[in-house]
Amino acid sequence: MLVVLGIIWFYLRRMAMENDGEMPLFKGLELPTGSFTLKQIKAATRNFDPENKIGEGGFGPVYKGVLPDGSMIAVKQLSSKSKQGNREFVNEIGMISALQHPNLVKLYGCCIEGNQLLLIYEYMENNSLARALFGPEGLKLELDWRNRRKICIGIARGLAYLHEESMLKIVHRDIKTTNVLLDKDLNAKISDFGLAKLDEEENTHISTRIAGTMGYMAPEYAMRGYLTDKADVYSFGVVTLEIVSGKSNANCRPKEDFIYLLDWAYVLQENGALLELVDPALGTNFSVEEAQQMLNLALVCTNPSPTLRPAMSTVVSMLEGHTPIQVPTMKITRTESMELRFRSFEKLSQDGHSQAVSMDGPWADSSLSMQSSREDGHSHSTTARLLGND
Template sequence: MILEFLVWLLLFGRSVASSEQEDVGFTYNGFRGVNLTMDGLAQITENGLLMLVNTTTQQMGHAFYPHPLHFRNLSTADALSSFSTTFVFAIWKSTRFGGPGMAFVISPSRDFTGALPGNYLGLFNTTNIGNSSNHVIAIELDFLRNLEFKDIDGNHVGIDINDLKSLQSAPASYFISKDAKNRYVNLSLTDGQHLQLWVEYHGKQKQLNVTVAPINIPKPTIPLLSLKIDLSPIIVDPMFVGFSAATYALPVSHYVLGWSFKLNGEARELNLSQLPKPPLQKSHIKRRPRVFIVAFSVIAATFVSISIFFVIQFIVKRKNKFAEVLEDWELDYGPHRFKYKDLYIATKGFKDKELLGTGGFGRVYRGVLPTTKTQVAVKRVSHNSRQGEREFIAEIVSIGKLRHRSIVTLLGYCRRKGELLLVYDFMPNGSLEKFLFDRTTTETMLNWCQRFRIIKNVAAALLYLHEEWEQVVVHRDVKSRNVLLDKELNGRLGDFGLARLYDHGTDPQTTHVVGTLGYLAPELCKTGKTNPSVDVFAFGIFLLEVACGRKPIEPQASEECLVLVDWVISCWSRGTILDTVDPKLGLNYEVEEMELVLKLGLLCSHSIPTERPNMRQVMRYLEGEISLPELTPLGLRTAIDDTSFLPSKGFSDISIWCPLSSAMTQ
């Protein structure tokens, strides 16, 4: 009886503790009279603001809920509880530059003695950053780009685990859905406007969502960051929740206006009308009228000489602004050489709003040439002057001579200081990859007829490069990202930044291994020789991409489906190859054409180069002039036998390449 009573008492105690734990939560509409544990510059102002740091440089501040929280659900044997928090903040900087930012923090301790200010946000130092023993989760609001931590820009939101290299980050923005058009609206973290941030973790789904928006905007339906992650190895019991902020070399102020937190439930909404107001920021520029009068008199007396000086400076500065690298030997290339000034005007000074995307070796901008009013795409890449550059430019010019309806035309180039600018025909519909994999776009999905036509377009382009032009051109980077769509949604092969040329009938030279993981022919890593067969292999992977609507490697998929080629081979061997068809197509496709594309993809990606067809044979298969040979399992397997090195989350194309300065001599 005593033993039974003790067991009952233990279970009752755990039930009560669990029940109490479910009720843990708090809501602060302002912080007047609130008990927080603070250190450093952190303080609560007279009107109830939580000020994490002021304009003092190279300092930090912390503010934490004073009581430890048990995130593990006692009733379910250490299962991690869900939690939710939201807070309103305002950040102000007095100069164009400033930072770094602040972070919402979950930590096993409130003691950050030894942490550094500045880039370390008051959370880590040079010896403990990145250690798994930290058990620190931080949602950073950062407005100082730090290349050491691989920051994407100087105005971003990131999810950090034990480190300041974010597992996932994005420019500060929020999602809106208006007039059937979904888009993200950019935000500035540092202009003093009141912003609200939501952090939600769903324990069962192991999903962490982060959302930010102005306080006059309802909570967006789509979060800015959404990360599949199991936090149970990170969170120990108990943990503390709060904020950390740090200053750097220039003045900046961080304020939290209100904060709400809840375990096992949704944090209560803040009453925005009750939140305190941050103080008006005063200019640090003090006026001295008498000094200005004296200075103005002196300037007026010497106006003529100073005007001449500034005119000369203006002329020199403008000349340097548009200065180009132009050597005598480049004059032979004539119309292939563009003026930098024309490209600068065409792209409106390479403004971000003209940015089409980032790929290969650089950023691509939309432009309109000022003289001809022709729409172009201008790609900016970095390069270093070294031996072999002349050959590289000559090769660019040679590729610029390619003329085929299924190839994006390279119109020319420009060199300026450490930059190389490549000018292409403009493709209004962008990359095929967007149509296949971008789930956020509302644009019309490609039907099977359109996809099959694009496949034929790319095949015709490769046949022209391999056999029909005056030299053999090996593209070396055939993939859906490098297939662009014109206004009629015809496919055109582009981005020849890795291409190699050699004469017909000659043996290609050994070169560096470059390309994209998942598309690289297995023999390339052994011999280093580029020939048309490596393009055929990549084209085979491309065929499977288009038919299956999947990338070559999907780390989040099951082991069987991890590598696209392996999955298709497995289904083919079981007689269920059509199970791999892109679900977005439904049953709206020609079965014979689909089977042809899938089997041809396997044949082209054969691990034995001599078993692959050439592009002329591929075209005949696609046109139905000849039948595919019978496939055999021998050799039909992926070139990636060891996938242990693949990223476990958030995989996108991994390019294997040497720096462009080295690529110039390949």
């Protein structure tokens, strides 16, 4: 599979140069996954009928389709003009074709024909976790406590497989609620491996260009390009906070009110009031013990020091109650401007309001994604500001 992946990437680069950056052709390539014709995909999606559009990602729309045997599919159409899209296309095929796990979305195949780059996935009836938690009325789901906990454990198991159990050790790099999909039974499946990186065991870390989503990136990665599987652990911690609270970590108020959910969690922990983060929509229909456990785990996973974050297999063990969770006390030195932000977020929490995020389908991303082409591992100054470093 790796050999084929290398061939595809080499072919992409060569054809891009020969075609002055235009979308390269893939004729004659044997891909490590199933192949569909454009005719089949057009028939399945009714020629990409707008009524079948279920999402819009950074690299193109996603359509619902039905195969002749009645199987439902999701078709991700990558823009023919996006060089980054080409890279993600190759990465997605190479990575996910070698991975099989109940908590990873299944890639059925691809279509490379003319100027079309299409990825065909299993269809996920309940769309993305982002829409389930933050979507507008009529689209968001009323997730009870049992399902929230099940989703959290599912994400943890999927990441444990990527980091420790699969033949290829992989760092996803973009774990967030829009990249977690939910099937008809609300089982969580990690999707979108376009930014994933192989984690070679002999390397202690990977120095790489920064690519991911603000609010979910670990500080050592966002600031220095220092990448290990602990970056995914950090992102998982943020997502866990969002699942318990029903609020988005990327939820932004006017400039003077800007604050991240994670900041507020540290303040509440310092005050011994962490359970105030639990989604008011749950009322009293949740386990106080399990909620405290999940919130403590989220803080352990988002520890500023990557070496103090647990491995994902340990996270699974913690969630299942086999391993105790010890949360380090985080003392935060707050400036006057930070105090204003904290008070505004507290008011927002008391009001019970959260900013609605319009999620039309999987891969629809309302948060700020960033790509840095700099190879020296340094991020722009805005990165530091958005991560909450004054």
